[in-house]
Every structure is written in C-alpha cells, then in structure tokens.
Amino acid sequence: MTSTLGTTLVLGGLLAAAFGAVVGIEGGLRHRAGALKIVLGAVTAFLLCMLGANLTMVYALVTHDFSVHYVAQVGSRATPLVFTVVSLWSALEGSILFWGAILAVYVFAFARSHRNDPPTNPLLALGTMMAVAVFFAFLIAGPANPFGRVSPVPPDGPGPNPLLQNHILMVVHPPMLYLGYVGMVVPFGIAVAALLRGQLGDAWMAVLRRWTLIPWTFLSVGIVLGSWWAYAVLGWGGYWAWDPVENASFLPWLTCTAFLHSAMVQERRHTLKLWTVSLSLASFLLTILGTFMTRSGVFNSVHSFTQSEIGPTFLVFLGAVLVVSVFLIAVRGPLLVPEGTMGGVASRETAILVNNLLFAALTFTVLLGTLFPLVREAFSGVKISVGAPYFNRMAIPLGIAILFLMGVGPSLPWGRASPETMRRQFLVPAAVGLGVIILSLAAGLRGASTLLTFGLAGFVGTVTLREMLLPVRVRMREQGEAFPRAVWQSARRARRRFGGYVVHLGVVLVFVAIAASQSYVVHTTATLKPGERFQLGSYTVQMTGLRDGSDPHRRWTAAEVRVTDAGGREHLLAPRMNFYERSTDPIGSPAIRSAAFEDLYLTLLAFDQAGPSASFNAWIFPMVSWIWWSLPFFVLGALFAAWPERRRDRAGAAERVSVPSDARSPGAAA
Amino acid sequence: MTSVTRNRLIALGALVVAGAALAFIAFGNIGKNLVFYWTPGEMLAQGSKAYGPTIRLGGVVQPGSLRWDAGRTHLTFRVADSDKQGAPSVQVVSSETPPQMFRERIGVVVEGTFDRSQTFTSSRLMVNHSNEYRPPKPGDGPDRWKTTVSAPTAEAR
Numbered sequence: 152m153t154s155t156l157g158t159t160l161v162l163g164g165l166l167a168a169a170f171g172a173v174v175g176i177e178g179g180l181r182h183r184a185g186a187l188k189i190v191l192g193a194v195t196a197f198l199l200c201m202l203g204a205n206l207t208m209v210y211a212l213v214t215h216d217f218s219v220h221y222v223a224q225v226g227s228r229a230t231p232l233v234f235t236v237v238s239l240w241s242a243l244e245g246s247i248l249f250w251g252a253i254l255a256v257y258v259f260a261f262a263r264s265h266r267n268d269p270p271t272n273p274l275l276a277l278g279t280m281m282a283v284a285v286f287f288a289f290l291i292a293g294p295a296n297p298f299g300r301v302s303p304v305p306p307d308g309p310g311p312n313p314l315l316q317n318h319i320l321m322v323v324h325p326p327m328l329y330l331g332y333v334g335m336v337v338p339f340g341i342a343v344a345a346l347l348r349g350q351l352g353d354a355w356m357a358v359l360r361r362w363t364l365i366p367w368t369f370l371s372v373g374i375v376l377g378s379w380w381a382y383a384v385l386g387w388g389g390y391w392a393w394d395p396v397e398n399a400s401f402l403p404w405l406t407c408t409a410f411l412h413s414a415m416v417q418e419r420r421h422t423l424k425l426w427t428v429s430l431s432l433a434s435f436l437l438t439i440l441g442t443f444m445t446r447s448g449v450f451n452s453v454h455s456f457t458q459s460e461i462g463p464t465f466l467v468f469l470g471a472v473l474v475v476s477v478f479l480i481a482v483r484g485p486l487l488v489p490e491g492t493m494g495g496v497a498s499r500e501t502a503i504l505v506n507n508l509l510f511a512a513l514t515f516t517v518l519l520g521t522l523f524p525l526v527r528e529a530f531s532g533v534k535i536s537v538g539a540p541y542f543n544r545m546a547i548p549l550g551i552a553i554l555f556l557m558g559v560g561p562s563l564p565w566g567r568a569s570p571e572t573m574r575r576q577f578l579v580p581a582a583v584g585l586g587v588i589i590l591s592l593a594a595g596l597r598g599a600s601t602l603l604t605f606g607l608a609g610f611v612g613t614v615t616l617r618e619m620l621l622p623v624r625v626r627m628r629e630q631g632e633a634f635p636r637a638v639w640q641s642a643r644r645a646r647r648r649f650g651g652y653v654v655h656l657g658v659v660l661v662f663v664a665i666a667a668s669q670s671y672v673v674h675t676t677a678t679l680k681p682g683e684r685f686q687l688g689s690y691t692v693q694m695t696g697l698r699d700g701s702d703p704h705r706r707w708t709a710a711e712v713r714v715t716d717a718g719g720r721e722h723l724l725a726p727r728m729n730f731y732e733r734s735t736d737p738i739g740s741p742a743i744r745s746a747a748f749e750d751l752y753l754t755l756l757a758f759d760q761a762g763p764s765a766s767f768n769a770w771i772f773p774m775v776s777w778i779w780w781s782l783p784f785f786v787l788g789a790l791f792a793a794w795p796e797r798r799r800d801r802a803g804a805a806e807r808v809s810v811p812s813d814a815r816s817p818g819a820a821a
Numbered sequence: 822m823t824s825v826t827r828n829r830l831i832a833l834g835a836l837v838v839a840g841a842a843l844a845f846i847a848f849g850n851i852g853k854n855l856v857f858y859w860t861p862g863e864m865l866a867q868g869s870k871a872y873g874p875t876i877r878l879g880g881v882v883q884p885g886s887l888r889w890d891a892g893r894t895h896l897t898f899r900v901a902d903s904d905k906q907g908a909p910s911v912q913v914v915s916s917e918t919p920p921q922m923f924r925e926r927i928g929v930v931v932e933g934t935f936d937r938s939q940t941f942t943s944s945r946l947m948v949n950h951s952n953e954y955r956p957p958k959p960g961d962g963p964d965r966w967k968t969t970v971s972a973p974t975a976e977a978r
Contacts, residue, residue, distance in 0.1 A: 508839070516847050523851055534858035538875060541854035545847060676918050678893075728921060736948070737921055757921040766918040 153216050157207040157298035164200030164251065165288035167193045168281045175278025179271050179344065187270040190277050194255075194262045197284060201255035208248060208297060209236055218304045221245050221297035227310030229704045229732060234316045240325050241311035243446055243461070244297035249326075250442075251287050253333040258284065261337050261362065272355055275344035276337075283336050286468050294460040313731040313738050316704065320380040328373035328400055332438045334366025335403060338410075339435035342428045346479040349486030351424050359431065360414045361793060367407045368789035372782060374400050375661075379779050386726075386741040386754040388674070388770045390778065391665075393542040398521045399441030402514055406434045409510035416500045419565050421491035423504070425484045430507075432476040437514075439469050444521070495567035502560035509553050516545040547600055551607065554662050557655055558611035561618050580617070584610030596671070604666040608659045615655045618648075642791070650792030657784025664777035673771040676756065680764045688771045689717035690751055697763045698725070706730045707740075710755050710765040714744060726755040726767070749773045856932070862902045862909035864935060871935045878933070878941060883910050884925045900929060900941070911935070915943040922948040 171193030178186025211219045212226055212235050225238045225245065240246040258280045265273040291297070315321045341359045345351040351359075377400065378390040391397060410430040416423045443465040494500050520537040528534055562576040587609035588602050596602060622641040626632050632640065642649040677685040677692075684693035695711045709727035716722065724742035731738065744751040749771055756766040856875045857864075864871045864878060878900055886899035894916060901910035904926050913931055923929070923946070933943040 508836075512839075512843050515843065519847055520851060536856045536858070536877075537851055538854040538856045541850045544850055544854075678918060755921075756918050757923070768918075 153207060153211045154219055154298045154300045157204050157211075157219070158292070158296065160200045160204040160207060161248075161251075161288060161292045161296075161298070164197050164204065164255070165285065165292055167196035167200060168284035168288050171197065171281035172278050172285055175274050175276075175281055176347075177278075179274030179276075179278055180347070182271050183274075184270045187266065187274055187277075190274060190281070191262050191266055193281065194259050194277065197281070197288075198255040198259040201252045201288075204291070204298075205239070205248060205252040208245065209239060212236065212238060215308075217306070217308055218301055219297070220299035220301050221248075223301045223305055223308050225311045226308040227704075228307050230310045230316065231704060233322065234311060234704075237315070237322050238311040240329070241315045244291075244295045246325070246329070246446070247287065247295045247461070248291050248297050250329055250333055251284075251291055253326075253329050254280075254284055254287055254336060257334055257337050261340075265358070271348065272341075272344050272358075275347050276340040278340075279343040280336050280340040283339070290461060290464060294464050310704065310731070313705070313729070314384065316731070317729065317738055317740065318380060318384040320376060320383065324373060324376040324380050327369050327376055331366045331368075331370025331373050331400070332403070332442060334362075334369060335407070335435045335438045337366070338363040338431045342431035343475075343479060345428055345487070346483040349483050351428065351487050353418070356414065356417060356427075360411070360418075363407060363410055363414075363431065363434075364789060364793045367404070367411060368785065368793070370400065370404050370407065371785045371789070374404060375779060375782050375785070382775070383741070383743065386739040388741075388752055388754065388768060388772075390775070393517075393520070393539045395521050396445045398517050399444045402441060402517055402521075403434045403437040405510050405514045405517070406430050406437060409507045409514075410434060412503045412510075413507050416493075416503050420493065420500050422489035422493060422500075424487040424489055425480065426507070428484075428487065429480055432480070433514075436469070436472055436476060437518075439465070439472060443469055494565060497563060497568040497573060499560055499563045499565050502556055502563055506553060506556045506560060509549055509556070513546060513549045513553075516549070517542065520545070550662070551600065551603060554604065554607045554611060554659075557658065558607065558614040561652070561655075562614050576614075580610045580613040583613040598670045601666045601670040604662055608663045611659050612656065615652050615659070619652045646794065647792045650788040650790070653784055653788030653791065655788075657781035657788065660777050660781045660784065664774045664781075668772045668775040668778075671773045674769070676766065676768050678764055678766040680762055685767075685769075687751070687769050688749075690771070691715040692753070692767070692769060694765055694767075697758060697760065697765060704731065708755075708758060708760075710758060710767070712742070712753060712767075714751060716744075716746075716751075724751075724753055726753045728755050728758070745776050747776075750775050860902045860909075861900055861911040864911065865909055872937060873934065875932065876935060876941075877930055878911065878913070878935075879928070879930045880910070882923070882925050882927055882929055886910075887925060900931060911941050912939065913941045913943050915946050917943070917946050919946055920948050 171190050174186050174193065175190045177183075178190070208219075208221065210216075211222050213232070215222065215226055215228055217223045217226060221242070221244050225242050226235065230238070238245065240249045258277065261280070262273070262277055265276075310316070338359055341355070341362060345355055345359070374397075377397065381387075381392070381397075382390040407430075410427060413423050413427045413430060417427050443462070446461065446465070493504070520541050524534075524536050558580060562573075562580070564572065568576075584606040588606035591602050591605050596605075619642075622645070623634070623637045626637040626641050627634065630637070630640075673688050675685065675687050679685065679694040681694055681696045684691055686692075691714070693713045693715070695713055698709050698711055700707055700709070707727045707729045709725040712724045712726070714722045714724055722744050724744060726742040727740050728737045729740060739754050741752055741754040743753075752770040752772060754768045756768050758765040854875075856877055857871075858877045858879065859867070859871070861878060861880050864876060880900040880902055881904045883899040883901045884904065886897075888897045889895070890897075896915045896917075896919060898913055898915075899910040900913050902908040913933075915931065927948055930947045931941065931943040932945040932947075933941055935941050
C-alpha cells in the first residue's frame with residue numbers, strides 16, 4: 152500500500168517535470184506569455200508529488216513498515232524517533248528522494264517569485280530546472296527507487312549507519328549540504344536561460360546573483376558543520392582530511408565564491424559576462440559530480456561502482472550536462488559581449504580578476520587530486536590515492552594568496568588607483584600586519600606560512616573593519632548620529648557591501664583557526680590504569696575508572712578522566728566507545744574540553760575491563776573552535792546581503808493591502 | 822584597437838604559461854604523494870619498487886604472529902593476504918596503541934613504508950571496517966557483543 156502510493160507519487164512527479172520542461176523551454180524560445188501559468192502549474196504539481204512521496208516515506212519509517220525496501224534497509228525498531236525520521240537521508244535511495252523534495256521547493260520558490268516578470272527568461276530558466284527535475288524523478292522512479300517491495304517482510308531492520316546516529320549534528324549537517332547542492336540548480340537554470348536568449352542584462356544578472364547567494368550560504372554552513380561533525384564525532388582528531396566526500400562539497404563552493412566576486416565586476420564594469428556565466432554552469436556541474444562521487448560508491452573502487460545502480464545513470468547525466476554547457480558557451484557565449492572595459496592594473500576589478508584566477512587554480516588542483524586515483528585505476532588498474540600532503544602543499548600557497556587579495560581588493564577603487572591613494576590605503580593595514588607578525592614572533596610562535604597567515608589576517612582584518620567603519624564615521628560626523636544608529640544606517644544603505652565584509656571577517660577567522668590548529672597541535676597516546684596520569688601541554692590527565700552504560704539503541708563503555716588545567720581547575724571528561732547492536736565495529740565518542748584559545752581532545756582507543764586499563768589518544772588543538780565560530784559571520788553576512796530589496800518590500804506591502812479579507816480569516820486570527 | 826588586441830594576446834599568453842606551470846607543479850606534487858593500496862602479495866610482487874612510497878597494506882592479522890616488545894611500546898605482527906595457510910605475508914612494526922577491535926584474524930589496513938629489511942613500518946593502524954552482521958543473542962551484554970564481533974572478518978577490502 153505504502154509502496155504503491157510512493158511509487159505513484161514519484162511517477163506523477165516525473166510526468167509533471169517532463170511536461171513543465173517541454174512547455175517551459177518551448178514557450179520561452181517562442182516567447183509565449185501564456186506558457187508561464189502552465190509551467191507554474193506543472194511546478195506546483197511536481198512540488199506536491201515530491202512532498203507527498205517524502206511524507207509517505209517518513210510515514211513508512213515511523214510506522215516501521217518493513218515491507219518498503221528502504222525501511223527494511225535503514226529502519227529499526229530500536230532507533231529513537233528523531234533518528235528514524237533522519238534516516239530519510241542516511242542512505243542512498245532516501246537521500247535522492249529527499250533531494251527531489253528540496254529541488255521541488257527551490258523551483259517552486261523561484262517560479263513564485265518571478266511569476267509576474269516578463270515571461271521569456273523565467274520560462275527558459277524554469278524549463279531548464281524542470282529538465283533537471285526529470286532526471287532526478289527518473290532516478291527515484293527507477294535505479295534508486297526506495298519504494299520497492301520486500302517479501303517476505305522482515306520483523307526488524309538493521310537501523311541506520313551507527314555513525315549517523317551518534318550525534319545530533321547529523322540531523323542538521325546533511326540537509327544544509329543538500330540545500331546548498333540542490334540550490335545550484337536554480338542559478339544553472341538562470342544562466343542557461345541567459346545563454347539560450349543570448350543576452351544577460353543587469354536585471355537578470357541581479358536574479359542570478361541573488362539565487363546563487365542562497366545555495367552558497369547553505370553550502371558554506373554545510374561545509375563548516377560537516378567539519379565540526381567530523382571533529383566532534385569521528386574521533387580521529389581532525390576536521391578536514393581532503394577526503395573525496397569533503398572535496399565534493401568544497402569544489403562547487405570555490406566556483407560559487409568566485410562567481411559572487413566576478414558578478415561584482417560584471418555589475419560595475421559590464422564585462423567578464425561569459426566568465427561569470429561559465430562559473431554558474433561549472434558550479435552546477437561540480438555539484439552533480441560531487442553527488443556522483445559521494446553517492447555512487449565509485450570511491451571505494453572503480454570496480455565496485457558497477458554494483459551501484461545509479462553510477463552509470465549519473466555518469467550519463469553528468470556527460471549530458473557537460474555537453475550542453477560546453478555547447479551553449481561555445482555557440483551562444485559570443486553573444487554575451489562585454490559592454491565595458493577593465494580598469495588599470497591597480498584597480499578593484501583587476502584584484503577580483505586575479506582572485507577569480509586563484510579560485511580557478513584551486514578548483515583545478517583539488518579536482519585533479521580528487522579524480523586522479525579514479526582515472527589512474529580505470530586505465531591501469533592500480534589502486535592508489537592521493538595523500539593529504541599533495542592537497543596541503545597546493546592549497547596553502549593559493550589560500551594565502553587569496554587571503555592577501557581579500558585585503559587588496561577592498562582597498563582599491565574601481566577603475567584606476569593613483570600611487571597616492573595606494574599609499575594612503577595600505578600604510579596602516581600593512582603596519583598592523585607586520586605588528587601581528589612581530590608580536591607572534593615575540594610570543595615564541597614559529598613557522599613561516601603560519602606567521603604569514605597571521606600577519607595577512609591582521610592586514611585583511613584592518614582593511615575590512617576600516618571599510619566597514621569609514622561610512623559610519625562619516626555619518627556620525629555629518630548627521631550627528633550615535634554609533635549604533637550610524638552602523639545600522641550605513642549598513643542598511645550598502646547591504647551587499649556590508650554583508651560581504653561580515654563574511655570576509657568570518658573567512659579571516661577560519662584562516663587563523665586552521666593555521667593555528669594545524670601548526671601548533673600537541674599529540675600523545677598513553678595507556679593508563681585507574682589513578683595513573685599523563686601530562687599533555689599544561690594539562691594533567693588522570694584516569695579514574697571505567698563505566699558501562701546503555702541507551703535504548705546502544706551500549707557504551709566510558710573511561711572516566713579527571714583533567715587538571717594550568718590554573719588548577721579540574722574537569723571531568725569521559726571519552727567513550729559505543730556498541731550498536733547491529734554494527735560489528737564500536738564507534739568512539741571523543742571527549743572535548745573546549746576553551747577560548749584551545750581544545751583538549753581525548754579519545755578512547757582501547758580498554759581492558761580486566762585490568763582495568765584504558766588507552767587514550769590525546770591532542771591539544773589551539774583555536775580550533777574559531778572555525779565553527781565563523782558560522783554566525785557567514786549566516787548573518789549572507790542574510791544581510793540577500794535580504795529582499797526594498798522594491799520587493801513595497802510589492803509585498805501592496806499585496807497585503809489588496810487582500811484585507813485575509814486579516815479577518817480564522818487562520819490569521821489564530 | 823591594435824593595442825587592445827595586443828594586450829589581450831599578452832594576457833592570454835600569461836594565462837597559458839601560468840596554467841601550464843600550475844599543471845606542472847600539481848602533477849609533480851601528485852607523483853610525490855601517491856599512496857598505493859596493496860595486499861602483502863601484491864606489494865612483494867613489486868620488488869624494489871615497493872621500497873619508499875607510502876603504502877596502505879590491506880590484509881588479515883596472521884594467527885600467532887602478535888608480539889609486544891618488553892616495554893609494550895612496539896607491536897609486531899604479520900599481515901597476510903588471507904588467513905589460509907601459506908598465504909603471502911609481511912612483518913609489520915607499529916609503535917601505536919592498536920584500536921579496541923585489533924586482534925588475530927581481523928582485517929586491517931596499515932599505512933606506512935616498506936624497506937629492504939622486509940619490514941613494514943606502520944604509522945597508522947586501522948581495523949578494517951566490516952559491515953558483516955552477526956546477530957547477538959537476547960540478553961547479551963556489551964562484553965558478549967565484543968566477542969561475537971571478534972570472529973574473523975572477510976578479507977581486507
């Protein structure tokens with residue numbers, strides 16, 4: 152029953168998407184104004200089908216209907232309710248289904264907010280997005296169908312992957328990444344529409360920019376949360392390993408970030424049009440490649456990839472999108488002629504152009520390192536991987552150069568900077584940067600690239616704060632406003648600029664945190680009996696005993712530890728090992744004592760009940776938590792920049808006035 | 822007009838040179854940082870090519886080969902292609918505390934380097950994650966689970 156309902160809904164979605172794609176693209180190419188209403192209907196139908204299919208699956212999961220293939224695969228009566236619902240995205244088929252729902256919500260939101268625009272552009276964009284939706288609906292209906300029937304019906308299932316049940320971050324982190332990934336469909340549709348029409352005006356460019364900022368924000372949050380999850384749950388003592396799955400989310404983030412910058416050049420100087428559009432297409436291609444890499448099992452081995460049924464389908468889709476993109480850029484791209492010119496060498500647009508080239512170089516190196524083992528294995532059958540040192544050696548210099556440009560770009564004017572301006576703009580920030588390096592040296596810190604990062608962080612931080620506060624000072628002087636009001640007013644008047652600088656501050660924070668936590672890490676391992684202790688940095692770690700316990704879905708053994716810090720304060724920590732009923736391997740939970748400037752990170756490596764004794768892995772990571780503290784900067788900055796503009800507010804107000812009866816409806820009263 | 826064209830050509834040339842340099846450095850760096858996935862048999866078949874590069878050696882801990890040195894600081898064991906008699910195997914030295922699951926017959930992946938003395942020096946010791954499921958009986962405590970899961974796992978990778 153549930154299976155039939157789910158499959159029917161997915162097939163309905165497939166039909167609606169195919170219909171919408173054909174009507175949208177055909178109507179857009181022939182400028183049929185009436186088609187937009189029809190496409191809007193198809194989009195709504197697709198949304199209802201996808202939401203319905205997802206709700207059906209959640210219902211099957213919650214009621215433990217093991218006759219449904221996906222429930223039999225990831226469900227378990229012992230799993231707590233919240234993790235049962237979350238298991239919707241804990242395995243391949245469910246996550247693709249969830250993906251479909253997010254896609255539908257995005258396309259619907261886009262269709263709603265552009266339903267009154269001149270129809271040609273929205274039609275072409277929606278047609279393209281619905282064409283992508285056809286692929287995903289097909290994937291859910293066929294190769295990755297979660298609604299298949301299982302017979303005989305098993306009494307219970309294995310439960311989701313224990314790693315996914317181990318921490319609440321798993322509830323938040325994947326949806327954020329999906330929202331980031333799937334959201335790239337919208338800018339892709341907008342960019343394809345621009346190419347199909349062969350023109351990209353300022354208005355459509357603003358649409359493209361706004362709809363890129365949304366997935367960019369989710370992707371940023373998803374990446375930071377993902378590294379936090381790896382740090383707090385996986386217990387290997389790190390947050391980023393250049394793993395293919397991590398790279399998959401990082402690659403589109405890079406091209407998307409490059410896009411947000413080149414879009415400013417396009418807006419101010421009306422040039423770099425084709426490059427900007429290409430970045431949009433590349434971001435979408437990289438998200439599809441990322442999904443393929445993370446979801447097809449291709450990275451366990453090229454040879455295991457034939458076992459995954461969605462691998463070949465995805466590869467075909469990836470190839471089709473690539474061919475269409477290259478074709479559109481080659482054939483329609485020359486129509487996007489630049490209407491302006493670049494300024495001088497010392498200008499903001501040149502700084503942004505160089506920034507874009509660096510982002511492209513970083514994307515290339517990460518992509519190369521990620522795909523190299525696949526290509527090598529496919530051709531020579533040799534199983535290899537590319538070690539983290541490759542990524543570090545390539546990414547650190549490029550990252551430092553990007554950090555440097557984050558200070559240079561905002562200091563330079565558009566057009567051309569005179570030597571006098573440059574001296575005035577750079578003197579103070581450069582002095583601050585040098586001061587930071589000297590202070591760090593005096594504090595006994597060493598390491599060339601680390602100190603360079605700190606110095607550049609000082610330089611960029613000074614530039615960013617100055618650019619944020621300069622207009623505030625002018626307002627305070629000229630309007631006589633108090634400081635908080637002046638900040639608010641000046642920020643409100645240049646929201647994208649202000650939001651962008653807030654994000655820059657967050658990025659500086661991340662750079663400093665990564666440099667410090669990688670360079671000044673302290674690590675040791677020890678095996679202790681109760682009462683024994685070891686010293687790590689300024690901490691004394693003493694084991695007091697072992698303790699067993701159980702939750703409904705797991706049992707655990709914890710090593711109880713008393714940590715004494717430099718100030719003589721005591722903290723009780725309990726790194727533990729969890730045993731899930733259905734998993735052969737125990738899953739560790741590290742214990743972390745987090746302070747403002749460093750984390751003490753303890754994992755339980757092994758224990759012996761008979762001794763009793765326990766073996767620990769212990770690290771001190773300086774400043775690592777600053778990486779997660781960058782989250783509010785990313786979110787607030789992006790929210791500030793992306794908040795609908797006043798023109799929209801007025802339109803909204805007019806709508807509210809025109810339907811006064813709504814205010815008296817029971818729904819509004821309640 | 823011609824100066825614009827010339828500038829564009831210069832810019833394009835610079836880009837091509839920069840791109841080529843980047844590709845050259847990247848490929849050079851990749852070559853130096855490859856990690857090879859081999860079983861003991863495959864690694865031994867490489868001969869002297871196996872001395873030097875980082876290797877992830879996957880196999881099974883040979884029964885009866887586990888030895889601790891006097892101070893319990895170094896652990897030696899043999900990793901074999903499979904737990905059959907006579908399967909090719911390699912001596913491994915690890916100075917790391919092994920993870921909880923580590924024992925004879927279990928699938929392991931050790932990362933490290935191999936040298937002329939025919940000893941594999943491990944810098945990282947991982948128990949092979951197996952998804953094989955052996956149901957515990959009702960009433961089994963965590964200790965019991967640990968023994969049910971300790972049964973030999975399938976071949977590494």
